[in-house]
């Protein structure tokens with residue numbers, strides 16, 4: 500069977516749409532279809548990626564060792580100090596623990612680890628097997644908290660009870676145990692929290708630097724290079740800036756209702772969106788001097804980077820891209836960034852987008868662009884071939900799809916080592932796209948040499 504002939508499973512048909520088609524509502528925010536092999540991760544993994552960059556906390560995975568190995572050092576989230584987050588502790592539950600329960604093992608592990616590493620807080624993640632055997636993780640955490648005098652927080656993240664997005668909510672609920680627990684008397688009015696930037700390759704530092712240049716104090720970055728103490732004081736900031744909306748909107752909403760802190764959405768991918776984020780924050784504070792500082796900063800940065808980007812965009816004119824990322828908000832920025840590089844996005848999808856996200860995508864994409872929710876490997880491969888793309892932007896699970904089909908790839912997910920946020924990040928992004936798309940290696944891909952179809956057996 501030709502790869503491009505592979506049919507879409509009937510239960511998935513309404514999760515795939517095309518820009519330019521009227522009246523067809525996109526189906527999304529549903530559980531993955533059994534048997535379709537989603538590119539999404541489990542609830543536990545979702546909570547782990549969000550909490551992972553709390554660098555001075557202990558992260559203990561209550562479950563079989565495989566869950567811990569699966570998420571070990573999962574993000575390239577850098578720390579300017581403690582490195583405790585990079586350890587992947589596990590209670591390593593075995594057959595006998597499944598029969599007799601793992602609470603005792605959990606208690607002993609927590610005590611031993613807290614004594615050894617002296618963390619500022621501990622997160623205990625529940626995995627599938629813990630959900631099945633019914634260990635009372637919360638009561639063990641409460642006991643250790645009393646005995647050790649640090650926050651010990653149960654993360655209700657049994658893998659099977661939903662998808663990655665449910666894990667984001669479990670992580671936000673865990674963080675809400677910390678927020679509001681320290682005094683905030685010394686925090687100035689011009690202050691923000693950055694929510695949903697995970698300091699991949701140092702990106703939180705780039706963004707923080709912009710705000711500090713504007714005269715705004717960043718109280719906490721939740722969770723990029725995060726510290727427990729900063730999260731405890733996060734309720735003292737005047738504004739929450741939500742970058743990864745899929746993971747952090749719940750936390751921002753809860754902080755708004757509990758502490759009256761408003762929030763705005765922002766993206767720091769691409770020149771247009773980075774500038775917009777800085778201006779939106781300046782507008783929020785309604786301070787002419789702050790707006791002036793924002794303008795000067797943007798002008799200076801744009802003047803530096805535009806000539807560098809131009810070199811790449813001229814060579815990339817007319818090339819086609821497929822984008823498949825976790826959250827749809829990142830996809831918006833990528834489409835705009837690719838346009839700046841003279842490239843056309845012909846396939847775009849997300850793992851956790853909602854109805855309004857997909858409406859925006861439909862409106863901003865060119866007619867005929869394939870829009871897909873919760874895709875699987877076969878669908879992605881089919882669309883890449885159908886549209887004959889030159890570049891695939893995704894994460895670690897998508898990389899082999901691109902390379903096997905002989906297509907350039909750009910990692911825009913957890914594992915990358917190059918900062919892609921901010922103005923300087925746009926230069927890095929342009930260079931990476933240019934290098935992969937124009938690599939001479941693609942000349943040797945049989946499909947490109949002979950224009951042969953790819954077959955699936």
Ligand code: SF4
Pocket residue numbers: 541542543544562565566569625626627628657658659
């Ligand atoms: S699905 Fe369950 S067993 Fe698999 S990694 Fe997630 S929590 Fe662990």
